[in-house]
Amino acid sequence: MxxxxxxxxxxxxxxxWQPERYYDRVIGENRRRAIFDTVDLHAMNDRVDRGENFRDVIYETADQHPEIRDDIRQWHDNWIEMASxxxxxxxxxxxxxxxxxxxxxxxxxxxxxxxxxxxxxxxxxxxxxxxxxxxxxxxxxxxxxxxxxxxxxxxxxxxxxxxxxxxxxxxxxxxxxxxxxxxxxxxxxxxxxxxxxxxxxxxxxx
Structure with a gap:
């Protein structure tokens, strides 16, 4: 047929689409592993993929983890570098x-x-x-x-x-x-x- x-x-x-590769490059693999073990960033991204606001979801998640806030915000602020x-x-x-x-x-x-x-x-x-x-x-x-x-x-x-x-x-x-x-x-x-x-x-x- x-x-x-x-x-x-x-x-x-x-x-x-390689967020881990981006983070390894900008903050190092060890810090990236620690962050990804602390926060399920891919689950965060699933919320965006289901239609929630891109910036709101990521910044809300970042604010829940002030010690790594700037690292999480990169998922939004430098997103195009991950999708390339x-x-x-x-x-x-x-x-x-x-x-x-x-x-x-x-x-x-x-x-x-x-x-x-x-x-x-x-x-x-x-x-x-x-x-x-x-x-x-x-x-x-x-x-x-x-x-x-x-x-x-x-x-x-x-x-x-x-x-x-x-x-x-x-x-x-x-x-x-x-x-x-x-x-x-x-x-x-x-x-x-x-x-x-x-x-x-x-x-x-x-």
């Missing part, structure tokens, strides 16, 4: 698919304000045929509802969707709904899958 739309996750698929750089080969694949007339969607755990900010830095984030952003949808992957909302909106049968994500819990949730999936472990493997599915030629997928 032919694919009617290809769906990209964004973090670690189109843009590197772009994964250029993946961006080329996205544009190659669209050049062949294949609709490309995003399905991403991303805050409302942080996604809008990222769009000012990465032009390709404004090029999706449809962008399903968790902050607007008020639910994050791998909750089944986010996949159901996408299906209801686009009207494409699950078995005609091809989805790539770097987290296996997210691809497993899509598998359970009948989507075709690819666990993203690097752009070359994704390129090979797109060629295998007949969506791109080898030349297109470079």
């Amino acid at each position: 032919s694919i009617e739309a290809v769906i990209f996750d964004i973090g670690n698929v189109l843009i590197e 750089p772009a994964i250029d080969h993946s961006v080329r694949l996205m544009r190659a698919l669209q050049g062949k007339g294949v609709p490309v969607f995003a399905l991403t755990n991303f805050g409302v304000e942080s996604f809008a900010y990222a769009q000012t830095k990465y032009d390709f984030l404004s090029e999706f045929d449809r962008a399903y952003v968790s902050g607007h949808m008020k639910v994050i992957k791998p909750d089944a509802d986010i996949y159901a909302q996408l299906e209801a909106d686009c009207g494409i049968a699950p078995e005609r969707l091809l989805f790539t994500d770097d987290r296996i819990d997210n691809t497993n949730a899509a598998d359970a709904r009948g989507w075709k999936t690819h666990l993203f472990e690097g752009p070359q493997g994704w390129a090979d899958r797109l060629v295998f599915e007949g969506l791109l030629s080898r030349e297109d997928a470079v």
Whole structure:
């Protein structure tokens, strides 16, 4: 059965998302480990991804831990440095698919304000045929509802969707709904899958 739309996750698929790497660089690994052991910053970020205000959530969390307030605030103030750089080969694949007339969607755990900010830095984030952003949808992957909302909106049968994500819990949730999936472990493997599915030629997928 032919694919009617290809769906990209964004973090670690189109843009590197490595907060730990950022903190290791600016404050050192030992201090970063101590901070992350004290405060679940990824759970904090999940609140943003569910639609709470980007700055408010991070600054509120920082104020609860005055001894590391400035470190936590960096999650907001220097966020774009954590969400970088772009994964250029993946961006080329996205544009190659669209050049062949294949609709490309995003399905991403991303805050409302942080996604809008990222769009000012990465032009390709404004090029999706449809962008399903968790902050607007008020639910994050791998909750089944986010996949159901996408299906209801686009009207494409699950078995005609091809989805790539770097987290296996997210691809497993899509598998359970009948989507075709690819666990993203690097752009070359994704390129090979797109060629295998007949969506791109080898030349297109470079």
